[in-house]
Amino acid sequence: MKLEIITAEKKNLWNDKLNLLEEFSGLKVYKEIEYLNLYTNNQSDLECIFIEEEKNFFFIPYIKKKINFPGFENFYDIESAYGYSGPVSNSQDQIFLKNALELFKNYCFKKNIIACLIRFDPFTQLHNLFDKKNIDISYEGEIVYKKFDPNLSISEDYNTSIKNKILKAKKNELKVSISNNYQDFMSFVNLYLNLMEQKKANQDYFYSLDYFKNIFKEIDNKFDFFVVRKTNSKDIFGGCIVLKCIKKASIHLSAVSEQIKKLGAAVLLRHEITEFYSNKNFKLINYGGGLTKKNSDSLLKFKKNFSKKTKPYYIGKLIINKDLYNKLYNFLNTKKRIDMNYKDYLFFYKYAK
Numbered sequence: 001m002k003l004e005i006i007t008a009e010k011k012n013l014w015n016d017k018l019n020l021l022e023e024f025s026g027l028k029v030y031k032e033i034e035y036l037n038l039y040t041n042n043q044s045d046l047e048c049i050f051i052e053e054e055k056n057f058f059f060i061p062y063i064k065k066k067i068n069f070p071g072f073e074n075f076y077d078i079e080s081a082y083g084y085s086g087p088v089s090n091s092q093d094q095i096f097l098k099n100a101l102e103l104f105k106n107y108c109f110k111k112n113i114i115a116c117l118i119r120f121d122p123f124t125q126l127h128n129l130f131d132k133k134n135i136d137i138s139y140e141g142e143i144v145y146k147k148f149d150p151n152l153s154i155s156e157d158y159n160t161s162i163k164n165k166i167l168k169a170k171k172n173e174l175k176v177s178i179s180n181n182y183q184d185f186m187s188f189v190n191l192y193l194n195l196m197e198q199k200k201a202n203q204d205y206f207y208s209l210d211y212f213k214n215i216f217k218e219i220d221n222k223f224d225f226f227v228v229r230k231t232n233s234k235d236i237f238g239g240c241i242v243l244k245c246i247k248k249a250s251i252h253l254s255a256v257s258e259q260i261k262k263l264g265a266a267v268l269l270r271h272e273i274t275e276f277y278s279n280k281n282f283k284l285i286n287y288g289g290g291l292t293k294k295n296s297d298s299l300l301k302f303k304k305n306f307s308k309k310t311k312p313y314y315i316g317k318l319i320i321n322k323d324l325y326n327k328l329y330n331f332l333n334t335k336k337r338i339d340m341n342y343k344d345y346l347f348f349y350k351y352a353k
Helices: 011-019 033-039 094-110 160-171 182-199 209-217 265-279 298-304 322-334
Strands: 002-007 044-053 056-066 076-079 113-119 136-147 174-178 223-230 238-245 248-256 284-289 310-319
Touching: 002 011, 002 094, 011 033, 011 044, 011 056, 033 044, 033 056, 033 209, 044 094, 056 094, 056 113, 094 113, 113 322, 136 298, 160 174, 160 265, 174 265, 182 209, 182 223, 182 238, 182 248, 223 248, 223 265, 238 265, 248 265, 265 284, 284 298
Parallel strands: 076 113, 248 284
Antiparallel strands: 002 044, 044 056, 056 076, 113 310, 136 284, 136 310, 174 223, 223 238, 238 248
């Protein structure tokens, strides 16, 4: 069994290894360097590990971050980037996967990596093949998606209320168009950040301007950008950033102004985006999940109005070095710096007071 470490600087090699697994890669764009680099900074690095044994392959990308506490300066944690950027394999051989995971853990231990968080891709279902004794796997809710069928209308499984809101939006002269205009994009960014402030959203939903500017660099390549306007108006009332790769689309970030939401703008936006990719002969579009893991989650219920198809989303937790992990916990606990709201999180120390 051979293990190879690939850094983001070796882009061609990274792509070559990932392309070997294209058929098994689920939403492949989440494992590509252009997307993953959005989540790196001067305190983190992007790497992947490629493990092979005969014709069995295992590929896992991750962000490696320093732990900045006295006595732990030379230690790290790693995690899949936001979304579905977890491991990929062409094998269903549980012995191979068990050994690959063990080899990965041994490598991490030697490299002073304390813990690892994995965000599994719902379209690979790889989480089902790991022995739960070797990795702590937890259910995080449903994601909603639509498979395109050339013989069916995209609105075939739309909820009736959704169809009515689409008509209402059009009667109110709302329209959706694709854009690669920087001014349009920054207007959307301001709208998005203001809405997150108003909603007092979790900090995970706030991104830096550099993050958005790096997305804009990949518009037309890895991302598409859609805007909502009123007919004959240049003002932007909403927008959506969509990831795309090998005929699969995934809604990444969206926001609609409160003043026109009641006119059906959010519904029209998703409908027009769905129609756009259907007309481009894409295989599917992923709408994503809710804000919580509950089936009663209002955002999840909204997305289910567009499709009845769902998949479960899972994360995996690995404590690589239990002694050091416990020592870090005890160090912060003694100093009374642990935020009790986050004490059960794998990376509890990131919320230290």
